[in-house]
Amino acid sequence: xxxxxxxxxxxxxxxxxxxxxxxxxxxxxxxxxxxxxxxxxxxxxxxxxxxxxxxxxxxxxxxxxxxxxxxxxxxxxxxxxxxxxxxxxxxxxxxxxxxxxxxxxxxxxxxxxxxxxxxxxxxxxxxxxxxxxxxxxxxxxx
Amino acid sequence: xxxxxxxxxxxxxxxxxxxxxxxxxxxxxxxxxxxxxxxxxxxxxxxxxxxxxxxxxxxxxxxxxxxxxxxxxxxxxxxxxxxxxxxxxxxxxxxxxxxxxxxxxxxxxxxxxxxxxxxxxxxxxxxxxxxxxxxxxxxxxxxxxxxxxxxxxxxxxxxxxxxxxxxxxxxxxxxxxxxxxxxxxxxxxxxxxxxxxxxxxxxxxxxxxxxxxxxxxxxxxxxxxxxxxxxxxxxxxxxxxxxxxxxxxxxxxxxxxxxxxxxxxxxxxxxxxxxxxxxxxxxxxxxxxxxxxxxx
Numbered sequence: 001x002x003x004x005x006x007x008x009x010x011x012x013x014x015x016x017x018x019x020x021x022x023x024x025x026x027x028x029x030x031x032x033x034x035x036x037x038x039x040x041x042x043x044x045x046x047x048x049x050x051x052x053x054x055x056x057x058x059x060x061x062x063x064x065x066x067x068x069x070x071x072x073x074x075x076x077x078x079x080x081x082x083x084x085x086x087x088x089x090x091x092x093x094x095x096x097x098x099x100x101x102x103x104x105x106x107x108x109x110x111x112x113x114x115x116x117x118x119x120x121x122x123x124x125x126x127x128x129x130x131x132x133x134x135x136x137x138x139x140x141x142x
Numbered sequence: 143x144x145x146x147x148x149x150x151x152x153x154x155x156x157x158x159x160x161x162x163x164x165x166x167x168x169x170x171x172x173x174x175x176x177x178x179x180x181x182x183x184x185x186x187x188x189x190x191x192x193x194x195x196x197x198x199x200x201x202x203x204x205x206x207x208x209x210x211x212x213x214x215x216x217x218x219x220x221x222x223x224x225x226x227x228x229x230x231x232x233x234x235x236x237x238x239x240x241x242x243x244x245x246x247x248x249x250x251x252x253x254x255x256x257x258x259x260x261x262x263x264x265x266x267x268x269x270x271x272x273x274x275x276x277x278x279x280x281x282x283x284x285x286x287x288x289x290x291x292x293x294x295x296x297x298x299x300x301x302x303x304x305x306x307x308x309x310x311x312x313x314x315x316x317x318x319x320x321x322x323x324x325x326x327x328x329x330x331x332x333x334x335x336x337x338x339x340x341x342x343x344x345x346x347x348x349x350x351x352x353x354x355x356x357x358x359x360x361x362x363x364x365x366x367x368x369x370x371x372x373x374x375x376x377x378x379x380x381x382x383x384x385x386x387x388x389x390x391x392x393x394x395x396x397x398x399x400x401x402x403x404x405x406x407x408x409x410x411x412x413x414x415x416x417x418x419x420x421x422x423x424x425x426x427x428x429x430x431x432x433x434x435x436x437x438x
Contacts, residue, residue: 009186009187009190011374027357028362028363028366029358041354041355041357042197042198042355042356043363044358044366044367067370069194078187078190080294080370080373
């Protein structure tokens with residue numbers, strides 16, 4: 001089967017560079033999948049789970065906001081942060097989750113819109129990390 | 143006549159300073175390699191980002207004037223400068239050069255009758271401007287390891303002020319890394335974002351792209367990407383400054399080390415001369431004494 005080159009780039013490093021069968025990404029307008037020879041596309045990405053399949057192997061990543069570009073049978077994700085499931089520090093994500101929940105309460109109490117939005121984004125990032133990390137401990141059957 | 147023991151003590155002291163500067167030189171060299179490595183890793187991200195933004199603007203898919211972050215204000219009354227300096231000194235004129243550039247820029251803007259406010263990134267700039275009442279925000283102790291979330295915080299504050307109408311233009315001043323022996327302060331306009339049309343880039347872009355599918359609609363997509371682009375610009379400025387700082391420190395410490403060597407040499411010369419002089423003097427005393435005994 002034809003494959004597509006997947007690259008996930010963050011400001012710190014090249015996280016993934018691999019020929020894959022299928023990429024599923026959390027688009028702003030909903031989750032979408034990209035197969036080989038996809039038409040040129042630019043799509044915005046929100047905080048969420050990104051997964052890709054190579055043969056029978058499925059890999060999971062937690063990504064935060066960014067966008068992706070498809071052209072010439074190559075898909076490039078530009079995200080401010082991206083971590084493979086096995087790289088995720090569960091302890092830290094749990095702490096971040098609690099902190100974010102506390103902040104949301106505080107922001108609600110003071111009716112601070114900006115703080116609330118920021119705390120909600122932080123909570124979302126933490127939740128996504130936790131969910132993605134689950135896949136390592138309990139690998140899903142595809 | 144200088145005291146022999148004093149000179150000796152001075153030589154020892156200078157030698158010790160030489161050891162310190164040498165160590166600092168080597169530390170800076172190691173850190174420079176690390177920082178350069180990070181710039182290398184950041185480059186693909188930055189390049190791709192620019193490409194996509196150029197593509198979106200160049201293809202006419204979006205109308206730039208409808209975005210708050212790109213809209214030029216008809217009248218510019220307030221200007222903000224994000225001044226990126228190092229947290230630490232002992233790197234030659236590096237921080238002073240950045241501050242001088244900033245000072246000059248402030249004078250120019252004030253001559254045009256504009257108000258100036260400042261966001262300081264890095265301790266040295268903040269320390270200098272502490273006595274003036276123009277610093278709006280300052281971020282310190284974040285330059286030893288440049289992190290995206292710090293850059294994001296700076297960018298977020300700058301964008302907030304811009305969108306709320308507190309400032310009409312925002313500039314970035316940072317240490318641009320030319321090479322290991324040359325770093326120059328650079329001033330760039332950050333907001334409103336202007337996408338300068340580089341012919342070369344667009345030519346190649348057109349060939350591979352054709353027409354893109356945009357998801358969501360180009361306008362909405364652009365709205366999402368623009369703030370990320372500002373983050374990237376601030377991050378890039380911080381990375382450049384961090385690399386330049388280490389390079390400047392390396393050179394400064396190398397010079398200091400050489401100066402130490404020169405000083406040890408001239409002090410040793412003085413030491414030997416003094417020693418010689420005192421021996422001659424003693425000899426003369428002895429000869430004089432012997433002469434006196436013989437006569438008497």
